[in-house]
Amino acid sequence: MIAGKRLLRVLEGEAVWPPPVWLMRQAGRYLPEYRRLRAEAADFLSFCLTPELAVEATLQPARRFGLDAAILFSDILVLPWALGHTVSFEEGIGPVVCPLRDEEALARLDLARLAEAIEPVEETIRGVRAALAGEVALIGFAGGPFTLACYLVDGRGGEFAYTRRMVREQPALFERLIERLTDAVIPYLVAEAEAGCEVLMLFDSWAGLLPPPLFQRFVIGPAARIAAAVKARLPGVKLIGFPRLAGVMIEGYARRSGVDAVSLDTSFDPRLARTMIPAGIGVQGNLDPFALLAGGAGLRREAQEIARAFKGRLHIFNLGHGVLPQTPPEHVGELVDTLRHCD
Numbered sequence: 176m177i178a179g180k181r182l183l184r185v186l187e188g189e190a191v192w193p194p195p196v197w198l199m200r201q202a203g204r205y206l207p208e209y210r211r212l213r214a215e216a217a218d219f220l221s222f223c224l225t226p227e228l229a230v231e232a233t234l235q236p237a238r239r240f241g242l243d244a245a246i247l248f249s250d251i252l253v254l255p256w257a258l259g260h261t262v263s264f265e266e267g268i269g270p271v272v273c274p275l276r277d278e279e280a281l282a283r284l285d286l287a288r289l290a291e292a293i294e295p296v297e298e299t300i301r302g303v304r305a306a307l308a309g310e311v312a313l314i315g316f317a318g319g320p321f322t323l324a325c326y327l328v329d330g331r332g333g334e335f336a337y338t339r340r341m342v343r344e345q346p347a348l349f350e351r352l353i354e355r356l357t358d359a360v361i362p363y364l365v366a367e368a369e370a371g372c373e374v375l376m377l378f379d380s381w382a383g384l385l386p387p388p389l390f391q392r393f394v395i396g397p398a399a400r401i402a403a404a405v406k407a408r409l410p411g412v413k414l415i416g417f418p419r420l421a422g423v424m425i426e427g428y429a430r431r432s433g434v435d436a437v438s439l440d441t442s443f444d445p446r447l448a449r450t451m452i453p454a455g456i457g458v459q460g461n462l463d464p465f466a467l468l469a470g471g472a473g474l475r476r477e478a479q480e481i482a483r484a485f486k487g488r489l490h491i492f493n494l495g496h497g498v499l500p501q502t503p504p505e506h507v508g509e510l511v512d513t514l515r516h517c518d
């Protein structure tokens with residue numbers, strides 16, 4: 176048995192039972208204490224960039240539910256903001272960014288601004304570290320270059336049709352955009368780890384929009400460059416990749432990206448993990464967020480089925496995507512309790 180935090184033990188190669196648990200979007204509007212805190216900030220971006228508030232938002236779910244990890248409270252679009260891009264979050268819409276569709280706009284993404292702009296994020300991480308209970312791991316994150324490109328090119332969430340056209344109609348421009356974003360994600364993740372994050376997660380939420388050859392080029396390739404660069408600087412840091420909706424393409428991602436674990440979305444059958452994901456790579460997931468929303472006996476049964484399906488593997492329990500804002504907080508407590516007593 177490896178000593179230390181349960182979540183880190185899994186990432187170091189020990190199958191821990193019952194599995195450690197944390198949830199994507201564990202901080203957020205479903206928590207009344209989050210809504211109260213959120214009301215103190217003028218807008219979502221300044222909420223993310225005010226260390227005092229972001230530290231508290233990070234700690235709230237870990238404290239309330241006794242989870243095995245806290246995830247830095249921030250957003251994947253803080254990175255483009257830190258490169259000087261115009262980013263805002265609008266009530267009822269989500270992120271809205273100035274569409275980036277030509278060489279001039281690409282040239283304005285300014286890596287020289289990054290280090291100074293992300294100082295509040297580093298201060299938040301140091302604040303969380305100082306306050307966090309000994310057993311709780313701290314996860315930092317960045318958006319995958321492809322998902323960041325989706326928001327930058329289209330300007331907001333949706334089908335990302337403009338991005339998917341640019342991939343084919345302006346491949347050289349798109350390639351340079353991905354390269355530039357990859358060049359930015361690397362120092363951003365290194366800064367998060369140096370400030371105190373032990374685990375880094377790459378959220379490539381829209382990776383599954385691409386067909387296999389383009390998935391290799393714009394998802395696996397950049398993830399591999401990021402993993403190699405971060406590990407060259409900080410060999411001890413652990414990486415989790417989340418190429419959401421990748422389907423069977425997750426196998427190539429698990430084998431070639433260099434991450435320590437892959438996060439599986441709701442659509443992935445846990446039984447397939449045995450054959451598709453090498454035993455040395457961790458698996459995270461993958462309860463349906465709607466099972467958590469519904470609660471009750473169904474939630475307990477589905478959670479146990481997933482935990483048992485991954486038993487003996489390097490498994491971190493999580494959702495297949497984020498906690499839904501309408502989720503009753505008690506259901507999270509029920510989920511954690513079910514897992515702690517799972518046999």
Ligand code: CP3
Pocket residue numbers: 198199200201202203204213219246247248249250251252264268269270316332378380497
């Ligand atoms: O608790 C945590 O998981 C940590 C914080 C976190 C947020 N966003 C906070 C947030 C993390 C890890 C993210 C990642 C993120 N952000 C992703 C990747 C994961 C995924 O969900 O696919 C993406 C695609 C984004 C972009 C983004 N930010 C969207 C699409 C939205 C709008 C959707 C929504 O729920 O409103 C956001 C806003 C956002 N990011 C909120 C939170 C808590 C809600 C805003 C608010 O509280 O007003």
